[in-house]
Amino acid sequence: MNELSIAGMVCPNNVFLAPMAGYTNAPFRALCRTLGAGLTFTEMVSAKGLHYHNAETELLLTPEEGGPRAAQIFGSDPAIMREACESEFLAPYDLIDINMGCPMPKIVKNGEGSALMENFPLAEKVISECVKSGKRISVKFRTGTDEAHKVTAEFAKLCEGSGAVMLTVHGRTRDKIYAGPCDYKEIAAAKAAVSVPVVANGDIWKRSDAEALLENTGADAVMVARAALFRPEIFSEITGSDPPPMLPLFSEELEKVRELYGERFAVVYMRKMGAFYVRGRRGAAAYKRRFFAAETSEEVAALFRELWEEV
Ligand SMILES: Cc1cc2nc3c(=O)[nH]c(=O)nc-3n(C[C@H](O)[C@H](O)[C@H](O)COP(=O)(O)O)c2cc1C
Incomplete structure (x- = not known):
């Protein structure tokens, strides 16, 4: 793994x-950066939402500390997409x-x-209009809409x-959602077709999945x-650093989520995250139930302490 x-x-x-969507908020991005992520992305944010000054949309763009940072937007109106790129809410983002x-x-x-993969002229217009904002622009797409319509290299x-x-x-067609294997060949074809990363x-x-993906596609980076x-320790594992103790990191995540989104959201979000983080551990099913029964962020925090204090 190297600098890029x-x-x-x-x-x-x-x-x-x-x-x-629903997960990569600022506290989670900060957690993953501490663990070694080389670049973080916000969840997809509606360009129209920014156009109409939707407060929830704007909140999604709260930047985390550190960098570099990327924000993701979606939309299909070239003018509104460019306006989003020029918005003050996207100013803290490098990409x-x-x-x-x-x-x-x-x-x-x-x-x-993914409808834009079926409309090349509009996709081109959206990207080139966004580029006019002067910001660095990137695109995330799939290999096509279905097996018979793969467009990776052309797109x-x-x-x-x-x-x-x-x-x-993302090495899958739209109709597969997350099913089936990741298509190394299509990603390699995209890599061979362009000179940008x-x-x-x-x-x-x-870690070995990341290595295989890089080796088999010739790609410049991987995304988890x-x-x-x-x-989230997978970032330390892949980048080859020792993961720090997790309890302080999870406690900080909970505290930041509470500050940013309030007590109710913190309880709902962090019990979901707790149930994810506990997966694979002994007694996970019982802990999962306890996370979902928690009513306050303090109860959620206590469960984190119980689970990770000794680790
Ligand atoms: C809950 C969830 C939300 C997602 N939201 C987005 C999103 O906002 N923007 C996006 O480009 N992809 C989104 N994706 C797709 C992922 O970024 C990624 O392309 C996909 O999960 C394949 O990677 P993986 O096999 O490492 O999960 C989402 C995936 C999941 C599971």
Whole structure:
């Protein structure tokens, strides 16, 4: 794993935290950075939401400490997407990523997310308009819509030609959501087609998965999503550093979530995270039940202490 420079933005290593809606808020991104993530992404944020000054959308863009930082936006109106890139809420971010891979029907129906992989002219317009903001622009997409419609290399070329400085390929078609193996060949085809850095994403659960993904695709970096929710220490594991004690980190995460979003959200979010983090440990099912029964952030914090104090 090595340092990676993306249009002048220096990432200390090439193991990135993926955007995940509902999860990659500022405290979680800070936790993953402390554990070694070389670049972090906000969850996908609606450009229209920013246009209409939606307070919840703006809150999603609270930056975490440290850097470099990437924010992800979604939308299909080129002018509104550019306006988002120029918004003060995106100013703290070093890179703005455009979501062109989301398979959720309500997003696709609006012509956003992965629908843009089916509309090359509009995708090109969205990217080139965003580039005019002067920000570094990247694009995250899938290999196509289904087995018969794989467009990875062509779409990668389109993104690069429109001014994107980095591309992330999730090695699956839209119809697969998360099923089936990650398609190394398609990611390798994208890498061979462009000269900007390519990030490979899909199914990294342990260090050797990251190594295999890099080796088999020739990609410049890897991006971890679901595994980070269960085991954020995966960043230390892949980057080869000793993970620090987890209790202070989880306690800090809880405290920051409470400060930022309030007590109720902190309870609901952190009991979900607790249930993720405890996975695979002895007695996990019982602890999971106890997390979901917790009514206050102090009860959640006590469970974290019980589980991680001695570790
Ligand atoms: C709960 C959840 C939310 C996600 N939200 C986003 C998102 O906001 N933007 C995006 O580009 N991808 C999103 N993804 C997809 C991930 O970034 C990633 O591409 C996918 O999970 C494959 O990586 P993995 O095998 O490491 O999980 C999400 C995935 C999950 C599981």
